[in-house]
Amino acid sequence: MAVQVQQKRTALTGNYAVAEAVKLADVDVIAAYPITPQTTIVEKLAEYVADGIIDAEYIPVESEHSAISACLGASLAGARTFTATASQGLALMHEILFITSVLRAPVVMAIANRSLSAPLSIWNDHSDSMAERDTGWIQIWAANAQEVFDSVLQAYRIAEDRDVLLPVMVNLDGYILSHTVEPVLVPEKKLVEEYLPPKPLWNRLSVKTAYTLGVVGPPEYYFEMKYQAIDAIERSRSKIKEADEVYGEMFGRSYGVMEHHFMDDAEVALIAMGSVAETAYTAIKRWRERGAKVGFVRIRVFRPFPAEELRDLLKGLKVIGILDRATSPGSLGGPAFAEVSTIFVNERQRPLVKNYIAGLGGRDVPFSGFDYMIQRLLEAAEKEEVDVLCEYVGLRE
């Protein structure tokens, strides 16, 4: 894409990339409670507000439950809001997340993904956001700091679209992205203003437009109100694509709801999410150079789940491997595995599926781990059989 815009090549951590995007998005209210590895996002934003660089209310609340509640209230009053958290903090927000989506508050939240206790761990995996996948939020999973930055801006455009009006969660891997300095192109604010919906938002509360929110939904109404939020996330599909395409036209970068490479003649493919997908890509590229017919897929938007796009892409394959950095104890495999498996449920001809669980609690997923995963996919393709459905890769015996 040949886009000629002024963008500054800056060295930023993933967390500071979030803060820069939030600054450019000109938010009105930030409410947050610090938690590792999210802390430097809200530290930087607090500094920006204190220095008058962002003209916003910064509410230093006493818990994550209050952080999301404050954002919900402010959002319903017409403010552009932001919060960020991780791990236990996201878990503490749990009940309010459902309320945010059905009350149709376009809150944007960054999650510096971290595992959940016990044992206590401040390190990365995807357990925190995966546990919130049924709360009605749109979920974007970034693979690098540039995509983190771009996704936060896209999130505001998606969330505030009148046909969507849903909260959006932007996920960045704790430490691996949150604390790694790398190059990020940062555009001028003027262009960002052009890209984002105008403020004030449509629902700005006033005496003339007074209405009641958060009412009781008796059995006569609850189902319909809930369904409206379900319908909204379905309708968000085209808006997510549009937000990404327009972003590409304006800034030269777009990502799609998923990313894929080496798929034209692939017989097997490995699907990953988040930053670990970058390692997966390089591992697969090396196997390709040796002639293995292996493809690469990264799911970027997990909610709404891109089932149709994935079905079209994967239907001719022999075996699909899905890498999860989260578990669903007592089920057949991890959450991404379960989701991908259902897309073929009514197909007569379908690929075999295999699940890998790796990288829990910050365990590194090295190239040797990917070599093992790819090797096992090729073996399954050869034998036309999956011997072990779910394998734990990198687990000590």
Next chain:
Amino acid sequence: MMLEIRWHGRGGQGAVTAAELLAKAAIAEGLWAQAFPAFGPERRGAPVLAFTRISNNPIKMRVQVYEPDIVVVLDPSLIGVVNIGEGLKQGGVAIVNSAKDPAEFRRIFPSASKIFSVDATKIALEELKVPIVNTAMLGAATKAIDAIPLERVEEAVRERFGSRIGERNVRAVRRAHREARLWESG
């Protein structure tokens, strides 16, 4: 080109900052870079690790550094405490903060083809009046990285520390770059 650099220091010496400043200098030079700490809580005085990756292409990997091309040791008291030579590539480079002759470190870095030593503590005490050696070691480390001109490193240091303290640190960078002594194999 892909260079992987491992920084050894103790909490408070600024190893993470040095790793970041080198990445910033690389990015300012138009290269691609990653800088990251050994993930986890920070404790003053405890051995810490930080990493920098530099490439002329986008870096598509998110793994720890297992076999660095360059090892930088900010604190010589770490020798014998942590295995500072671990994984150093055959033909790699080691840079040690020490007043000793670089050849004395050959046994610690058997795979190194070049070893630099520089008395960064003395430089830091004279230039900064505090024993914070990260910028001096950054200057010495730049000797081993042809792709990054010293000026980019100086700019990154100035940007980080502001004009007054920045200038002192730039002096530390330059002195260490100039005073580092080289041992080369064969």
